[in-house]
Amino acid sequence: MLQNIGVPGLILVLVIALIIFGPSKLPEIGRAFGQTLREFKTSTRDLVKDEPVEEDEEKQKQKVI
Secondary structure: HHOOHHHHHHHHHHHHHHHHHOOOOHHHHHHHHHHHHHHHHHHHHHHHHHHHHHHHHHHHHHHHH
């Protein structure tokens, strides 16, 4: 979906955001968006790292039984 926007589409989105939110709010919105993406990335990395550990624990439990 985002791959088809292109440069003119991004410029249009930025102009609309500038009109709606004003120049003083755009940096705050950008920072909040960046923090949200960063937290999402770290949480997904943590979930991916935890998965093999849980699988190993299940295998160990099955070996005991």
